[in-house]
Amino acid sequence: MPxxxxxxxxxxxxxxxxxxxxxxxxxxxxxxxxxxxxxxxxVAGRLLPPGAVVAVGASGGKDSTVLAHVLRELAPRxxxxxxxxxxxxxxxxxxxxxxxxxxxxxxxxxLPLTVVAYADLFGGWTMDAVARSTAGSGRSRACCTxxxxxxxxxxxxxxxxxxxxxxxTGHNADDMAETVLMNFLRGDAGRLARGGGLGxxxxxxxxxxxxxxxxxxQKEVVLYAHFRRLDYFSEECVYAPEAFRGHARDLLxxxxxxxxxxxxxxxxxxxxxxxxxxxxxPPPGACSRCGALASRxxxxxxxxxxxxxxxxxxxxxxxxRRGLDEEGPPREPQPSRPLTSEPVPDF
Amino acid sequence: xxxxxxxTPPGLLEWCSPSEQDVQGPQRLPLTPGDFxxxxxxxxxxxxxxxxxxxTGDQKCVKCKEGLPVVVIRAGDAxxxxxxxxxxxxxxxxxxxxxxxxxxxxKVLLAWSGGPSSSSMVWQVLEGLSRDSAKRLRFVPGVxxxxxxxxxxxxxxxxxxxxxxxxLALQTTGFPWHAVALEEVFSLPxxxxxxxxxxxxxxEGAYKAAVDSFLQQQHxxxxxxxxxxxxxxxxxxxxxxxPPTTAQTQALSRLFDSVKTLTAKEExxxxxxxxxxxxxxxxxxxxKVMTGDSCTxxxxxxxTSLALGRGAFLAWDTGFSDERHGxxxxxxxxxxxxxxxxxxxxxxxxxPSICTPALDTKAPEKASIHRLMEAFILRLQAQFPSTVSTVxxxxxxxxxxxxxxxxxxxxxxxxxxxxxxxxADSATAFGAQTSHLPQMQxxxxxxxxxxxxxxxxxxxxxxxxxxREDPRAQVMEQxxxxxxxxxxxxxxxELLPPYILSEAQLRSQRATAEQEIREYLLGDSEDxxxxxxx
Numbered sequence: 001m002p003x004x005x006x007x008x009x010x011x012x013x014x015x016x017x018x019x020x021x022x023x024x025x026x027x028x029x030x031x032x033x034x035x036x037x038x039x040x041x042x043v044a045g046r047l048l049p050p051g052a053v054v055a056v057g058a059s060g061g062k063d064s065t066v067l068a069h070v071l072r073e074l075a076p077r078x079x080x081x082x083x084x085x086x087x088x089x090x091x092x093x094x095x096x097x098x099x100x101x102x103x104x105x106x107x108x109x110x111l112p113l114t115v116v117a118y119a120d121l122f123g124g125w126t127m128d129a130v131a132r133s134t135a136g137s138g139r140s141r142a143c144c145t146x147x148x149x150x151x152x153x154x155x156x157x158x159x160x161x162x163x164x165x166x167x168x169t170g171h172n173a174d175d176m177a178e179t180v181l182m183n184f185l186r187g188d189a190g191r192l193a194r195g196g197g198l199g200x201x202x203x204x205x206x207x208x209x210x211x212x213x214x215x216x217x218q219k220e221v222v223l224y225a226h227f228r229r230l231d232y233f234s235e236e237c238v239y240a241p242e243a244f245r246g247h248a249r250d251l252l253x254x255x256x257x258x259x260x261x262x263x264x265x266x267x268x269x270x271x272x273x274x275x276x277x278x279x280x281x282p283p284p285g286a287c288s289r290c291g292a293l294a295s296r297x298x299x300x301x302x303x304x305x306x307x308x309x310x311x312x313x314x315x316x317x318x319x320x321r322r323g324l325d326e327e328g329p330p331r332e333p334q335p336s337r338p339l340t341s342e343p344v345p346d347f
Numbered sequence: 348x349x350x351x352x353x354x355t356p357p358g359l360l361e362w363c364s365p366s367e368q369d370v371q372g373p374q375r376l377p378l379t380p381g382d383f384x385x386x387x388x389x390x391x392x393x394x395x396x397x398x399x400x401x402x403t404g405d406q407k408c409v410k411c412k413e414g415l416p417v418v419v420i421r422a423g424d425a426x427x428x429x430x431x432x433x434x435x436x437x438x439x440x441x442x443x444x445x446x447x448x449x450x451x452x453x454k455v456l457l458a459w460s461g462g463p464s465s466s467s468m469v470w471q472v473l474e475g476l477s478r479d480s481a482k483r484l485r486f487v488p489g490v491x492x493x494x495x496x497x498x499x500x501x502x503x504x505x506x507x508x509x510x511x512x513x514x515l516a517l518q519t520t521g522f523p524w525h526a527v528a529l530e531e532v533f534s535l536p537x538x539x540x541x542x543x544x545x546x547x548x549x550x551e552g553a554y555k556a557a558v559d560s561f562l563q564q565q566h567x568x569x570x571x572x573x574x575x576x577x578x579x580x581x582x583x584x585x586x587x588x589x590p591p592t593t594a595q596t597q598a599l600s601r602l603f604d605s606v607k608t609l610t611a612k613e614e615x616x617x618x619x620x621x622x623x624x625x626x627x628x629x630x631x632x633x634x635k636v637m638t639g640d641s642c643t644x645x646x647x648x649x650x651t652s653l654a655l656g657r658g659a660f661l662a663w664d665t666g667f668s669d670e671r672h673g674x675x676x677x678x679x680x681x682x683x684x685x686x687x688x689x690x691x692x693x694x695x696x697x698x699p700s701i702c703t704p705a706l707d708t709k710a711p712e713k714a715s716i717h718r719l720m721e722a723f724i725l726r727l728q729a730q731f732p733s734t735v736s737t738v739x740x741x742x743x744x745x746x747x748x749x750x751x752x753x754x755x756x757x758x759x760x761x762x763x764x765x766x767x768x769x770x771a772d773s774a775t776a777f778g779a780q781t782s783h784l785p786q787m788q789x790x791x792x793x794x795x796x797x798x799x800x801x802x803x804x805x806x807x808x809x810x811x812x813x814x815r816e817d818p819r820a821q822v823m824e825q826x827x828x829x830x831x832x833x834x835x836x837x838x839x840x841e842l843l844p845p846y847i848l849s850e851a852q853l854r855s856q857r858a859t860a861e862q863e864i865r866e867y868l869l870g871d872s873e874d875x876x877x878x879x880x881x
Contacts, residue, residue: 180653180658181650181653181654184649184650184653184738184741185650185727185734185737185738186737187737187738187740187741189741189744192741247723247727250723251719251720251723254713254719254723255654255716255719255720257713258608258610258713258714258715258716258719259608259610259654259716259832261832262654262716264656265654265655265656265828265829265832266653266654266656266658268656268658268767268828269652269653269654269655269656269657269658269659269661270653270658271658272658272659272767273658273659273661273745274659274662274745274746274747274748275744275745275746276744276745276746278744279744
């Protein structure tokens with residue numbers, strides 16, 4: 001049976017069906033609709049005012065590629081200027097390939113690109129070094145905990161370097177759904193209370209962040225990238241199998257199979273969670289070391305780095321954070337020989 | 348640079364510095380004062396290293412330290428039989444006691460499904476009311492059993508057999524019992540969907556005063572009062588309607604067969620069951636209903652409700668008390684008992700239970716969201732043993748608050764929670780783009796970017812521009828988000844029991860009428876009209 005006509009322009013043959021509404025559209029109408037929806041999100045939420053200098057967190061993956069492309073199309077209408085900021089976490093065999101994709105994109109779109117590396121920002125700690133440091137205790141390495149916190153900090157630094165006023169990331173609706181599932185499973189009431197909005201307005205000196213793709217489902221992001229023939233890097237991180245998010249992701253896939261609107265329903269639920277006031281995190285102050293936004297004396301990035309430098313990488317992970325306040329002499333790792341645990345001789 | 352080693356049983360820390368390692372091998376180096384701070388550092392991360400090997404074989408009960416343990420609950424706590432029983436009973440009593448919701452002498456309906464958790468709950472109430480228990484429970488219980496065989500597709504012979512077993516079990520409890528068939532939903536009045544005015548919530552003082560007066564009463568009545576109580580227990584059941592007619596059974600089967608997905612079927616069953624239990628409670632003067640949801644089941648229910656779009660109502664769905672129905676409060680006293688504890692208790696103390704096939708028996712794992720979530724949580728629990736308790740603890744942090752800035756608005760027709768769909772909302776009203784399939788006539792929510800606007804309930808658009816004559820749209824706009832998504836799987840709303848349809852019509856008529864006279868009303872007419880529910 002031949003494909004139906006495009007429901008929008010009624011001229012071309014439909015090339016796809018939108019996952020949520022089942023509407024049949026041709027390629028260009030779909031891309032136009034997608035862009036219109038992102039524009040609407042940004043305008044209705046007043047996320048990026050005219051004249052904003054926007055730092056786009058570019059990882060080379062499909063979400064940030066689509067985000068950069070769409071924002072580039074919409075930039076004249078919104079009156080914003082774009083900078084690509086890529087973060088090099090130092091994951092061998094993965095990040096270098098992704099960065100190559102980002103460089104190609106930057107060249108093709110003629111957008112300025114800045115690369116910030118963990119090794120420069122965090123005193124020689126690359127993700128591979130962190131993984132080596134946290135390995136071997138029999139528990140999970142919790143690499144993603146480190147990477148996530150440090151990447152936020154790196155993105156912030158990169159944005160400041162280019163003089164940006166806003167930071168955007170490419171999180172989509174599936175990410176939001178996974179996040180709420182994950183937060184419930186891990187009992188993270190603080191994050192549950194904070195999440196659900198369209199980004200953060202930027203309190204205490206941090207740059208305002210937002211996620212323009214937040215309402216787009218992952219499938220539509222992939223479809224858009226396909227129809228616009230975007231070049232992106234699609235392998236998953238070397239450390240991804242260890243992440244707890246993997247469980248939430250599997251669950252989400254199964255839920256979507258059982259009920260197609262599951263992602264939307266989860267996002268709806270996430271927006272309407274009502275948590276007790278005591279469960280919410282305290283109003284944030286400033287980190288005593290670096291001055292960034294922090295809900296405790298030390299911001300999470302400084303706390304994690306502290307733990308790494310002291311040879312106790314799990315210091316800031318989990319509740320309690322015993323021993324955090326002991327100001328032992330911080331020791332910097334040698335840049336050439338990252339901190340590793342010595343091989344344990346048998347007793 | 349020094350490294351710390353795993354603590355060896357005698358508690359000594361042996362460490363060496365790398366430079367001497369290859370020369371002398373590990374040895375206990377003399378501690379200098381300068382080493383002390385490092386040593387204390389090294390001692391601290393005990394939690395990061397492996398826990399000390401549990402000594403099995405000669406373990407004693409962790410509570411009384413004497414008895415031989417028979418069951419391990421939580422992570423490695425072994426209890427002997429008596430201590431386990433004491434813990435179990437204490438949890439039940441404490442749950443009831445600290446909430447101070449159940450007043451002495453109050454009539455409480457126990458919703459018994461025949462399954463292990465509700466059987467255990469009934470057993471606890473039985474034992475708690477018996478004369479020889481310390482500090483007797485003080486309320487007046489009744490038991491209700493809902494026969495759902497028609498919805499689950501059981502044959503009449505199986506149903507009759509199960510019902511006979513159930514009646515026998517109910518009679519042995521000695522409580523007034525009610526065995527109701529689900530088909531009775533077809534004869535429910537529309538008032539079943541109305542939430543009556545709530546009685547004033549009991550304050551601390553009120554509860555204490557009630558307890559004192561009850562004790563005084565008991566004292567004054569002496570033995571007579573006690574005798575009278577036991578006589579109540581042997582009351583005959585009241586079943587004026589008799590067995591369900593074939594027409595009703597067929598109607599119910601037709602309704603459930605027409606639902607397209609198992610998820611929607613389960614939700615519909617739960618809704619109808621709740622309405623029926625509430626109706627029974629209201630008819631016979633019960634002010635509280637106790638359900639036997641265990642900790643594990645509630646954790647699964649919480650995650651399922653999240654996935655179904657009921658994030659706004661989690662506190663009501665999984666909290667201890669659920670007062671959305673107004674006069675009848677649903678209470679969950681088994682909330683802190685994990686399924687494992689329930690199973691072991693039932694086995695150790697021979698609590699009878701009746702196993703009946705449910706809607707999702709033998710369904711594959713991916714058949715419905717409920718099944719999926721159950722399998723997922725139980726699998727995750729095997730890997731991370733604290734999953735259920737973490738979810739439970741998070742659920743305790745949820746509050747029954749309406750959204751900020753949202754006054755008590757209209758309530759959902761089916762689940763009686765305040766509606767959580769408003770067009771002023773960002774994400775889902777927009778992103779949904781009316782995820783309607785071609786066969787639906789009217790859009791459920793409208794697309795903001797669409798060219799032709801169409802008014803939605805409560806937004807005060809031009810009356811009559813919306814297709815209100817369409818009964819499906821009429822019903823849909825009175826449902827909360829979660830119920831709407833479920834109803835999408837029900838292609839024909841006419842098969843629903845008449846009380847739902849007539850109440851829907853009544854409400855929409857009232858809303859239209861109010862729309863017309865809105866400009867003439869002074870102040871908030873909601874209070875006088877009783878939020879349209881009286």
